[in-house]
Amino acid sequence: MTDMPYQSHPARRLDATMERPGARRAVIAAALLFLGIFLFLPLVSVFFEALRQGVGHYVSSVLEPDALAAIRLTLTVAAIAVPLNMLFGIAASWAIAKFEFRGKSFLITLIDLPFSVSPVIAGLIYVLLFGAQGFLGPWLSAHGIEIVFALPGIVLATIFVTFPFVARELIPLMQEQGTDEEEAAISLGASGWQAFRRITLPNIRWGLLYGVLLCNARAMGEFGAVAVVSGKIRGITNTMPLHVEILYNEYNFAAAFAVASLLALLALLTLALKSFLEWRHGEHIAGAVRH
Amino acid sequence: MAHGLTIPNPLRLSRPSIIPGYGLTMGLTITYLSLIVLFPLVGLVVKSTSLGWVEFWRLALDDRTLAAVRLSVSAAFGAALINLVFGVLLAWVFTRYSFPGRKLLDAMVDLPFALPTAVAGIALTAIYAPTGWLGGLAAMVGWKIAYTPLGIVIALTFIGLPFVVRTVQPIIEDLERDVEEASATLGASRLQTLRRVILPTLAPAALTGFSLALARGIGEYGSVIFIAGNLPYESEIAPLLVVIRLEEFNYAAATAVGAVMLAISFAMLLAINLVQAWSRRRYAND
Numbered sequence: 392m393t394d395m396p397y398q399s400h401p402a403r404r405l406d407a408t409m410e411r412p413g414a415r416r417a418v419i420a421a422a423l424l425f426l427g428i429f430l431f432l433p434l435v436s437v438f439f440e441a442l443r444q445g446v447g448h449y450v451s452s453v454l455e456p457d458a459l460a461a462i463r464l465t466l467t468v469a470a471i472a473v474p475l476n477m478l479f480g481i482a483a484s485w486a487i488a489k490f491e492f493r494g495k496s497f498l499i500t501l502i503d504l505p506f507s508v509s510p511v512i513a514g515l516i517y518v519l520l521f522g523a524q525g526f527l528g529p530w531l532s533a534h535g536i537e538i539v540f541a542l543p544g545i546v547l548a549t550i551f552v553t554f555p556f557v558a559r560e561l562i563p564l565m566q567e568q569g570t571d572e573e574e575a576a577i578s579l580g581a582s583g584w585q586a587f588r589r590i591t592l593p594n595i596r597w598g599l600l601y602g603v604l605l606c607n608a609r610a611m612g613e614f615g616a617v618a619v620v621s622g623k624i625r626g627i628t629n630t631m632p633l634h635v636e637i638l639y640n641e642y643n644f645a646a647a648f649a650v651a652s653l654l655a656l657l658a659l660l661t662l663a664l665k666s667f668l669e670w671r672h673g674e675h676i677a678g679a680v681r682h
Numbered sequence: 683m684a685h686g687l688t689i690p691n692p693l694r695l696s697r698p699s700i701i702p703g704y705g706l707t708m709g710l711t712i713t714y715l716s717l718i719v720l721f722p723l724v725g726l727v728v729k730s731t732s733l734g735w736v737e738f739w740r741l742a743l744d745d746r747t748l749a750a751v752r753l754s755v756s757a758a759f760g761a762a763l764i765n766l767v768f769g770v771l772l773a774w775v776f777t778r779y780s781f782p783g784r785k786l787l788d789a790m791v792d793l794p795f796a797l798p799t800a801v802a803g804i805a806l807t808a809i810y811a812p813t814g815w816l817g818g819l820a821a822m823v824g825w826k827i828a829y830t831p832l833g834i835v836i837a838l839t840f841i842g843l844p845f846v847v848r849t850v851q852p853i854i855e856d857l858e859r860d861v862e863e864a865s866a867t868l869g870a871s872r873l874q875t876l877r878r879v880i881l882p883t884l885a886p887a888a889l890t891g892f893s894l895a896l897a898r899g900i901g902e903y904g905s906v907i908f909i910a911g912n913l914p915y916e917s918e919i920a921p922l923l924v925v926i927r928l929e930e931f932n933y934a935a936a937t938a939v940g941a942v943m944l945a946i947s948f949a950m951l952l953a954i955n956l957v958q959a960w961s962r963r964r965y966a967n968d
Contacts, residue, residue, distance in 0.1 A: 407866035408859050414872075415779060422775040423787075425768045429840055430793055432815065433805040440808055479714045486707040490699055494692035498711075500955070504719055507951045508944065509901025511921035515928065515940045516722035519729050524933050526725060550718055573701050583702035605795075612798025614904035619925060632800040632904070639804050639908065648808075651801040658796035665796075666789040 437655045440648035452638075452646035453653065460626040461634035461650070467542070468617075468630060469610040472549040477603055480557025484595075485587070488565030489573065499562065505554040513551040514619025517544055540622030545630065548616035553606045560602030561595055563677040568594055597672035601665065608661040612654055723944070730941040733934055741938035746914055747923060751942060754920040757831060758899025761838030766892045769846020770884060776847070777854040794843050799904025806837050807908040829911030834919065837905040842895030849891035850884055853965070857883065886961035893957050897950040901943065 410418070442449055452458060483502060487495060505513065519525050521538035531538060538544045572594070576586040592599075614632040621628040623637060631654055638647035668676060693708060730738055741747070776788045794802065810817040810828040820827050827833050857880065865875040903921040911917040918926075920943055927936035 407872075408862040409778075410872055410876075418771060419775055419779055419781055422768075422772050425772070426787055426790070428816070429843060430790055432809055433802060433840065434793065434797075436808050436815070437801060437805045440805075479711065482707040482710040482714075486704060486711050489701050490695055490704050490708075491697040492693050492695050498693075500951075501715060501719070502711075504723075504951075507897060507901075507947045507954075508723070509903065509921050509947065511903050511924045512726070512901070512940050512943055512947070515924055515936060516726050518928060519933065519937065520722055520725050522933075524931075526729075547718070551722070554718060570699070570701060574699075577700050577702070586701070587703070608796050612796075612801070614798060614800040615902075615921065618903075619928060632798050635800050635804065636908075644808075647804060651798075651804060654798045654801050658793065658798070658801075661796045662789055662792055665792070 434655065437648055437652050440644060441652040443648075444645040448645055449649045449652075452649035455646070457626045457629065458634060458646075458650055461629045461631045462653070464542075464545070464629065465611050465631040468545050468549050469607055471546050472553060472610050473603060473607050475550060476553055476606055477557050477599070479554075480559075480561050480602060481599070483558045484561035484565045485591070487562050488568075489570050502558050503555050505551050510552055510613065510615030511619055513616040514548050517547050517551075517620050539620050540624070540628060542628070544620035545617050545628065548620045549610050549613055552613050552616045553610045556606035556609065557599065557602035560598050560605075560677055564595055564598040564675070565591070567677070594675070597668060597675040598677060601668050601676050604661055604664055604668070608658065611657060726937065726940055726944060729933075729937045733937065737934070738938055738941070741935050742942050744935075744938075746918075747920075747935075747939050747942065749915045750918050750920040750923040750939070751946070753831060753834070753918065754900050755946070757834040757919070758838050758842075758896050758902070760835045761842055761899050762892050762896040764835070764839050765842045765846050765895050766888055769843070769891055769895075770850055770881075770888055772847045773850040773854055777851060791844050791847050794841050799841065799902070800908075802840055803837065803905040803908035806833075806840060806905065810836060810909060828909050829917065831910075831917055833909040833911070834906050834917065837909050838899040838902060841902050841905050842899050845895040845898070846888055846891030849887045849894070853884055853887045886957070886964045890954070890957050890961050893950065893954045897947065897954060900946060900950065 409415070487498065518539055520527055521531060521544065522528050523532065523539075525539075538547070572590050573586045576590050577583070581589070612632060613630075614636070617630055618633060618636070621630065621633055623629055623633055625637065629637065631650055635647050635651045635654070638644075638650065693712075695704060733741070772791065776784060776791075807828050808814050810820070810833055812818065812821045812826065812828070814828070817826075817828055825832075827836060861879060862875055865879045866872070870878065901921060903919070903925070906919055907922055910919060910922070912922060920939060924936050924939050924943070927933075927939060
């Protein structure tokens with residue numbers, strides 16, 4: 392034990408590629424200060440403000456009928472938008488990863504497009520299509536179909552902003568896995584569907600879960616796109632993020648932060664699951680989704 | 683695909699495959715992509731052209747629109763610069779140093795991607811308002827952060843925080859220590875090695891992260907509107923102006939501002955693709 396200090400040669404050898412301890416400590420301190428101010432303070436303040444007027448007020452803010460209606464709507468929207476984008480993501484990655492065709496990278500760029508567009512524009516385009524003054528507005532109102540300021544519009548805007556998540560995760564993963572296993576299965580007489588279910592799906596399941604997780608977090612938390620198409624009718628077309636805004640603008644801060652804290656918990660849960668998947672199944676995840 | 687068709691089809695298989703399902707999955711992909719993304723976006727373009735050339739430019743070059751677009755772009759630029767510096771720093775700290783809680787902090791960097799923007803917006807406002815924790819400190823020295831353009835930069839810094847970290851981190855992980863050792867052996871100080879050897883290697887990835895953060899910041903809405911103050915010509919961002927025009931039922935003006943923002947998005951997308959192509963070439967050569 393006494394000769395421990397003399398065994399530190401490998402570490403000493405690396406000194407040339409290390410900063411001096413003082414500099415290292417200063418850089419770490421700067422990093423911690425930045426993260427403290429920009430990440431932890433906002434997160435802590437959500438829960439601090441939510442509980443400022445006591446647990447009783449917190450619970451009643453969350454269980455109030457308009458808040459419950461907002462929670463229900465958010466869950467409904469995610470329950471429609473996420474599976475649709477999941478099916479699309481699987482179909483798109485099958486077509487793109489398992490086959491060779493011209494225009495592939497252009498198609499991938501188009502799939503990524505919603506990430507580059509402001510959420511407000513995502514809402515605007517549906518208002519221009521389906522709103523009262525929109526292209527299809529007169530026809531829709533003549534047939535009594537409501538899209539904008541109703542559930543379909545909220546779902547459409549949510550689908551738009553979460554469009555690339557699953558596809559973006561699955562395409563590089565399936566490209567990396569190649570086509571050998573599926574080709575072998577099909578030569579041995581499996582149908583395309585059997586090859587997908589028995590071979591592809593097990594291979595991509597963790598990546599799929601990862602994509603769905605991120606897609607769901609964004610779907611439940613989307614604000615800008617949904618704000619434009621929802622009309623913000625209390626208890627009817629208010630999602631949770633919109634309900635937060637309304638309470639906040641009414642100076643009902645504790646209630647706004649109470650509902651916001653539920654969304655913050657969802658974000659923390661998403662991060663925890665995401666880290667778990669990266670740690671446990673990292674080799675089955677492309678991790679290309681960085682939005 | 684039909685036999686004997688001579689029309690050039692960019693999506694036609696360039697190599698035959700025994701795997702079935704191409705027609706079905708490609709058909710689904712194109713249909714869904716067109717219905718959800720392409721047709722609605724084309725609708726915005728068609729609507730702007732229907733305004734007529736003169737009317738469109740009158741609305742797009744309106745003083746208030748220009749002020750809002752300038753603010754969105756410059757605040758996003760400022761925030762992306764802050765993130766460029768701290769992103770590289772954080773990526774370095776997470777990959778090269780070990781200290782308690784490092785893994786947890788590394789995972790937490792993705793919080794801005796996971797936290798709904800409205801939640802981030804009200805939380806940042808609570809902190810930077812004159813009555814808040816940091817806003818109160820700033821007020822003591824006579825500074826105002828929330829309800830000014832500075833507040834917008836703060837919100838966009840939060841939103842763009844993960845981009846540079848996540849683009850630079852894998853590059854630092856792959857750095858060859860030999861090069862640093864060689865540099866040190868040849869007599870370079872550590873600072874010279876960092877500046878002359880390491881930073882140039884990280885530059886393409888950092889620039890990619892910077893442009894991603896910039897693009898995100900220009901279009902950002904939810905986290906900004908609470909902290910911004912939203913005074914026309916002063917602290918009103920472009921996406922908010924779109925919302926205001928829609929609430930006034932001024933669809934023409936909303937369309938014009940929207941088209942300008944869409945054009946900026948496409949320009950940014952092109953820039954990002956160019957930066958990424960350059961970046962990939964650089965790292966492929968190394």
